[in-house]
Amino acid sequence: MEAIVIKNLTKKYGSFTAVDKLDLTIGKGELFGLLGVNGAGKTTTIKMLSCLTKPTDGDAVLLGNSIREKPAEVKKIISISTQETAVAPNLTVRENLEFIAQIYGISDPSAAADKVIADFSLQEKENARTKTLSGGWQRKVSIAMALITNPQILFLDEPTLGLDVLARRELWGVIEKLKTKMTIILTTHYLEEAEALCDRIAIMTQGKLRAMGTAEELKQLAGKDNFEDAFVEIAERAGKGEL
Amino acid sequence: MRITAFAKRNIKELLRDPLSYVFCLGFPVMMLLLMTVINKSIPPQANMTVFRIDNLCAGITVFGLTFLMLFAAMLTSKDRTSSFLTRLYASPMTAVDFIAGYYLPLLILAVVQAVITFGVSLVIAAIEGVSLSIGGILLAIVTLIPSMVMFIGFGLFFGCKFSDKAAPGLCSAIISAAAILGGIWMDIDAMGGTLAKICKVLPFYHSVNAARLAVDGNIGEAGTSMLIVLAYTVAVAVLSVVAFRHNMNKDN
C-alpha cells in the first residue's frame, strides 16, 4: 500500500524553481532516502510534504490526505525533525519531550518520554536545560522530539548532522527499529548512511528527480561499485543534462 | 490541552530567564523607591505631587507592562528564528492554540506584575503616611487589563514581524513613548500645547489616566480614557493575530 503519493509537486520562489515537477510514490513502512547536492530541493520537498510550505503546483497525498486540501489531517499523522535543531531552550530535555507529546495528544506523555530518553541514552541530561547541552546533544533531543509522537510518517532532514560517530550509530539503531513500523523519508549527505539504512533512494539535483532505486540499482545504473562514486557519477551526468 | 501545554511552556520560558525579573519586577520597584526619595526632596511649597506614591503607582505599573511587551516580543521572535515554531507549525497546533498559548501566560504575568507593583506601592504609602485605598487599587488593576492585552499585543506583533535583533529595538521605542508621552513622570493635563495633544491621541496617557483615576476613587471620570485604550487594544490585538496567521501560512 502507498503511504505517500507525490504528483507533479513543484515549488517556485519567484522565477526560481526549487522543486520541479516531482513524481514519486513511497510505500507504507518504507524507509526512503532523499539524496542530492546542496540546494537540490530536498528540504523544500520535505517542507511541502509536512505542510510548512505551500506547493506552487501539484499535490501530495499522505495516507489518503492531500497536503493541499487536508493539511490539518496530515499534521496529525506526520512528524518532522527539521534540518535545524528546534528545541525550547529554557525547558529541560524531559520537559521538551513531554511538551511535544502533549500537543500531539499522547495519552501518557511521561511514559512516552521515558521511552525515547532510553532509546537516545538521554538519561544523564534529562533534567538539564536544553540550552546548556552541546550542539550534538541538542540535536539528539530535537530528533527525539520528532519520534516521541509515534507518527505514521516521519521526516528526518539531515538527522545525523553534527552528531559524533557513536551518536550517529545509535541513531541508526533507533531508525532500524522503526523501519517497517512507520514510513520514513530521510535526507542525508552521508552516503554510507543512506546505503546502510534506506530501502530505496532518490537522487535530486536542481529540483529534479534524476535517479531512483535501491543502492545496488543505483550503483549498476552508474556503472560503479561504490555508492559514493555512483552518486557523484549520477549528479555529474545530471549536470551535463544526460539524465 | 494543546493551549495549556503551550502556555505552560511559555511561562516556563519567561520565568526561567533571570532578566525577566530584573526588568519586569526589579525596574518598576526600583523606580517606585527612587521616585519616592525624589518626592521627599521636593519642597511642599512647590506643590508638585506627580511623584507622590498615590499618583505614581499607576504610571509605574504601566511602565512595568511595557517591559512585559519587550519579553513577549523576544519570546516570539526567538521562537521564530530558532525554527522551534517551524516544528510546531507542522504539528496539530492551530492558530488559536498558538495565539491563546502566547497571550494567556503573558496576561497572567501582567496581572501578577501589577499586583506586586501596587503591593509595594501600598507598603510605601503606609510608610509615607499617604492614603491609598486597596479597593481603588483593585479597580485600577481591572482597568489595566485592556492595557495589558495591548502591550502584549504590541510585543507579539513585533515578535512576529521582526528578528530577535530588531524587535527589542522597536519595543524600546514604545517603552520610551509610553514613559515620556504616557504622563508617568509629568502632569500632562497641566501641560497643554501640541505635546499634550499628541499624548492624548496615543493610548499610553489614557492607560495611566484611567488607572490613576481608579486609584483615586474617581473611576466614573475614566470612561473616555478607557474607551480610547480599548479601541487601541482591539486594533493591536487584531494586528498581532493577523501577523501571526500570516507567518503560519507563509513559507516556513
Ligand SMILES: Nc1ncnc2c1ncn2[C@@H]1O[C@H](COP(=O)(O)OP(=O)(O)OP(=O)(O)O)[C@@H](O)[C@H]1O
Ligand atoms: N524561502 C526561500 N526563498 C527563496 N529561495 C529558497 C527558499 N527556500 C529555499 N530556496 C532555494 O531553493 C533551493 C533548494 O533549497 P533546499 O533547502 O530545498 O535545498 P536542499 O536540497 O535541502 O539543500 P541542503 O543539502 O543544502 O540542505 C535552494 O537554491 C534555495 O536557495
Ligand SMILES: [Mg+2]
Ligand atoms: Mg536541506
